[in-house]
Amino acid sequence: MSNFPTHPIPYGRQHITESDIEAVTATLRSDYLTQGPKVGEFEEQFAAYVGARYAVAVSNGTAALHLCALALQVQPGQRVITTPITFAASANCVRYCGGEVHFADINPATALIDLQAVRRLLESHPKGYFHGLIPVDFAGLPVNLEEARMLADEFGLWIIEDACHAPGGYFTDSRGHQQSCGNGQYADLAIFSFHPVKHIATGEGGMITTNREDLYQELLKLRTHGITKDPAQMHRHDGGWYMEMQELGYNYRMPDMLCALGISQLQRANEGLARRRQLAARYDEAFADISGVTSLAGAGGHAYHLYVIEVEDRKGLYDWLRAKQIFAQVHYIPVHTMPYYQQFGWKPGDFPLAENYYQRCLSIPLFPSLTDEEQDYAIACIREFIDR
Numbered sequence: 001m002s003n004f005p006t007h008p009i010p011y012g013r014q015h016i017t018e019s020d021i022e023a024v025t026a027t028l029r030s031d032y033l034t035q036g037p038k039v040g041e042f043e044e045q046f047a048a049y050v051g052a053r054y055a056v057a058v059s060n061g062t063a064a065l066h067l068c069a070l071a072l073q074v075q076p077g078q079r080v081i082t083t084p085i086t087f088a089a090s091a092n093c094v095r096y097c098g099g100e101v102h103f104a105d106i107n108p109a110t111a112l113i114d115l116q117a118v119r120r121l122l123e124s125h126p127k128g129y130f131h132g133l134i135p136v137d138f139a140g141l142p143v144n145l146e147e148a149r150m151l152a153d154e155f156g157l158w159i160i161e162d163a164c165h166a167p168g169g170y171f172t173d174s175r176g177h178q179q180s181c182g183n184g185q186y187a188d189l190a191i192f193s194f195h196p197v198k199h200i201a202t203g204e205g206g207m208i209t210t211n212r213e214d215l216y217q218e219l220l221k222l223r224t225h226g227i228t229k230d231p232a233q234m235h236r237h238d239g240g241w242y243m244e245m246q247e248l249g250y251n252y253r254m255p256d257m258l259c260a261l262g263i264s265q266l267q268r269a270n271e272g273l274a275r276r277r278q279l280a281a282r283y284d285e286a287f288a289d290i291s292g293v294t295s296l297a298g299a300g301g302h303a304y305h306l307y308v309i310e311v312e313d314r315k316g317l318y319d320w321l322r323a324k325q326i327f328a329q330v331h332y333i334p335v336h337t338m339p340y341y342q343q344f345g346w347k348p349g350d351f352p353l354a355e356n357y358y359q360r361c362l363s364i365p366l367f368p369s370l371t372d373e374e375q376d377y378a379i380a381c382i383r384e385f386i387d388r
């Protein structure tokens, strides 16, 4: 057994380099703290990275989801489908606009929303009953958005891809083409988060990507109070100072100094992704011969935000690892079982595959700066737990 670590090993963490720090301090010495040149630069580079036409930087991933729901004009009472295995924000954005959240169960092999279950749900109601679909590229495994789009078109839904776990991920479409997460080919909008555990970390931060010019223009306005300074869009022009508030928007801007950090981090995104995939392959290999530990299905385009294993005694393993300085985590407590969502009639038992997954799942350490030695230690601790 490897040495007992001097510091806890978390399931995920940011990686900050000297050049990241220099990028931030340079903006502190510049004229701009909030809306300076780094915002547009980050948006342009991020759009290019995921292969989308437009990108809008916002305060965080939750703000990104909220603005998407607003731009798609979610109204009170409108019904939107998402997965129970996600962070609550994927569902909450619908509630911010007064919409109703509905769920479809997961595919137990991947823990992604099961598009067959979505189809059954859609077919059991009249057309027009549902308005939108929010698939989540859970753990970094991309949802097949080509299939989701066919379903969405058949039933008149919009799609917001929650790609927080999957920058750099892709799925392979029916013509054999790699479709990058957030590239806007199939989803109307996609969102990303730059929370410290995510691939690109800026503290707080988020991004919306789209290929739709109409939604792009709307998002720019909503991000800044619903105000436009574009003379071509104004109803009148009182003078040089004039700007026009045309609808109720928010201050969801991402500051220049955090965009500078994002740009710096983006330069290492592929390197981090390669390391995540390498670590995941090492885990796959190790667990292939530990009966009692199963891993979620992999794929070539997996972005490996998380490495999730399933075990019979998940609580036992969680506590065991904790005592050995390994801070694993559970992703996620099914959203429909949260007390807030139970007030709408959702209850345990509604989505048995998601609930069964929740009983067994554990996210173990996976981040680019995790060393082989630390990973070997984690594997040894898990093996020891199974063999005890």
Ligand SMILES: *Cc1c(COP(=O)(O)O)cnc(C)c1O
Residues within 6 Å of the ligand: 060, 061, 062, 063, 086, 087, 089, 090, 136, 162, 164, 165, 192, 193, 194, 195, 204, 205, 206
């Ligand atoms: C992190 C995350 C969010 C929210 O992002 P924040 O930047 O923390 O607001 C939303 N959805 C998923 C799937 C996430 O992992």
